[in-house]
Amino acid sequence: MKSLTEHLEFNVPSRRGFVNITPTIEELVRRSGVQEGLCLVNAMHITASVFINDDEPGLHADFDAFLERIAPHEPTSQYRHNRTGEDNADAHLKRQVMGREVVVTVTRGRLDFGPWEQVFYGEWDGRRKKRVLVKIIGE
Amino acid sequence: MKSLTEHLEFNVPSRRGFVNITPTIEELVRRSGVQEGLCLVNAMHITASVFINDDEPGLHADFDAFLERIAPHEPTSQYRHNRTGEDNADAHLKRQVMGREVVVTVTRGRLDFGPWEQVFYGEWDGRRKKRVLVKIIGE
Amino acid sequence: MKSLTEHLEFNVPSRRGFVNITPTIEELVRRSGVQEGLCLVNAMHITASVFINDDEPGLHADFDAFLERIAPHEPTSQYRHNRTGEDNADAHLKRQVMGREVVVTVTRGRLDFGPWEQVFYGEWDGRRKKRVLVKIIGE
Numbered sequence: 001m002k003s004l005t006e007h008l009e010f011n012v013p014s015r016r017g018f019v020n021i022t023p024t025i026e027e028l029v030r031r032s033g034v035q036e037g038l039c040l041v042n043a044m045h046i047t048a049s050v051f052i053n054d055d056e057p058g059l060h061a062d063f064d065a066f067l068e069r070i071a072p073h074e075p076t077s078q079y080r081h082n083r084t085g086e087d088n089a090d091a092h093l094k095r096q097v098m099g100r101e102v103v104v105t106v107t108r109g110r111l112d113f114g115p116w117e118q119v120f121y122g123e124w125d126g127r128r129k130k131r132v133l134v135k136i137i138g139e
Numbered sequence: 140m141k142s143l144t145e146h147l148e149f150n151v152p153s154r155r156g157f158v159n160i161t162p163t164i165e166e167l168v169r170r171s172g173v174q175e176g177l178c179l180v181n182a183m184h185i186t187a188s189v190f191i192n193d194d195e196p197g198l199h200a201d202f203d204a205f206l207e208r209i210a211p212h213e214p215t216s217q218y219r220h221n222r223t224g225e226d227n228a229d230a231h232l233k234r235q236v237m238g239r240e241v242v243v244t245v246t247r248g249r250l251d252f253g254p255w256e257q258v259f260y261g262e263w264d265g266r267r268k269k270r271v272l273v274k275i276i277g278e
Numbered sequence: 279m280k281s282l283t284e285h286l287e288f289n290v291p292s293r294r295g296f297v298n299i300t301p302t303i304e305e306l307v308r309r310s311g312v313q314e315g316l317c318l319v320n321a322m323h324i325t326a327s328v329f330i331n332d333d334e335p336g337l338h339a340d341f342d343a344f345l346e347r348i349a350p351h352e353p354t355s356q357y358r359h360n361r362t363g364e365d366n367a368d369a370h371l372k373r374q375v376m377g378r379e380v381v382v383t384v385t386r387g388r389l390d391f392g393p394w395e396q397v398f399y400g401e402w403d404g405r406r407k408k409r410v411l412v413k414i415i416g417e
Contacts, residue, residue: 001140001279001417003314005385036142038179038276040316040381044392046331052239053185053231058219062228063235065219070209070348080336080343089340092331096341096376098235100330103179103242103381105274107144112272114183133390135383137316137416138276139140140279175281177318177415191378192324192370197358201367202374204358209348237374242318242381244413246283251411253322277415278279 003137004032007044012126015073016094018060019121021050021132025104026111028134035109037138041119042101044131047091049098049122067094067124091124098122106138142276143171146183151265154212155233157199158260160189160271164243165250167273174248176277180258181240183270186230188237188261206233206263230263237261245277281415282310285322290404293351294372296338297399299328299410303382304389306412313387315416319397320379322409325369327376327400345372345402369402376400384416 006028010019021041029039041050053059071093076082079089102119105112121132145167149158160180168178180189192198210232215221218228241258244251260271284306288297299319307317319328331337349371354360357367380397383390399410 001314003416005314005383005390036140036144036276038177038274038316040383042381042383044395046392046394051235053235054220056220056223058222059228059231061219062232066210066232071344080339081332081334083336084334089337092337093340093344096329096331099238099377101381103181103240105144105179105181105272107274112144112274114185114270114272116185117183131392133383133392135316135385135390137314138142175279175283175415177316177413190374192374193359195359195362197361198367198370200358201371205349205371238377242320242379244283244318244320244411246413251283251413253324253409253411255324256322277281 002032002034006134008132009129010121011129012123015126016064017123017126020055020118021121022119025119025134029106029111029136032136034106034136034138037106039104039106039136041134044133047088047095047125048130049095050102050132051099051122052102052117052119054116055118088125094124141171141173145273147271148268149260150268151262154265155203156262156265159194159257160260161258164258164273168245168250168275171275173245173275173277176245178243178245178275180273183272186227186234186264187269188234189241189271190238190261191241191256191258193255194257227264233263280310280312284412286410287407288399289407290401293404294342295401295404298333298396299399300397303397303412307384307389307414310414312384312414312416315384317382317384317414319412322411325366325373325403326408327373328379328410329377329400330380330395330397332394333396366403372402
């Protein structure tokens, strides 16, 4: 069994944002030498997500508007969590809706993607360093 | 290490719908010969989901009503993504809420399911061909 | 390849509640002897979730309020599923939003967690016995 573990670092300059990490993941799969296996990509922080969807800016604006509608940042006083001195309770909610991780198959040495699948880091409480874990495991 | 990779094809005749794919997954696990391992099932399209829940038509109607309430299809002009000529921005949102994939354990050659767990393909933008990937990996 | 499979049992005394199962999962990883691999933790019931977030009671109250806002328990008659004699349609919806499972990497014999990651069992329809499956697989 082969495995490769890598941590990616992000520092998104705005509160919320999306980063396409597909090329990085593909490169790590090549480096791992795994031909048949699984690739797990997960946010290591609980106010961020890793998810697979389309690389289209209009859609990203729709995601943001949708999440702000169902779990708005303001007023921050509406959340009990923010009584601890935080202002990011909404970011914890957004992360649950969008997910923590994706598991992608590796087949014949490549990520087995559908036509439009792209892996994104989703930031819900940025302007600080955060990490994503990539683990590739197989033979 | 053994592995089996299979692509399932769907063409749901309506915009939204659910297909119970549990028997197909069980048959693939048998064919794989894997006794101890993991089974990943994921939508290869970003306007579809794979999820595990109950096979009860009333519940499926509730899922549909819930998703239409929080991310309605109409008016399609409310979404920036639809300015690209698409009308399926809502389907991308519904997919995020319902999820892309499930990972199920294989134990003693069988899917290790709870009493009511059934695997569904969830279509949010149908009337076209789409695929689901099944990968079983283990020993 | 090594693997360890374990079922955890819960009987949450209220309708909804959260149980931090991180120490149990860590102990199972130690017992498995796996140094490099994956750990899958999933609810075996379709009105419960396993998810990773913060162990902060205010945040848990926010999760509960958020889920009740987008998928309220009352009035139970608003859901088609409840015509079957159940009153838990909302619990099926809450489970989809919060997720069924998490996959966590095992690196050098330990769960590779970010600074605040804690694994929770989320109950949406309690006062009955339910189970969670833990499978650790690797070398």
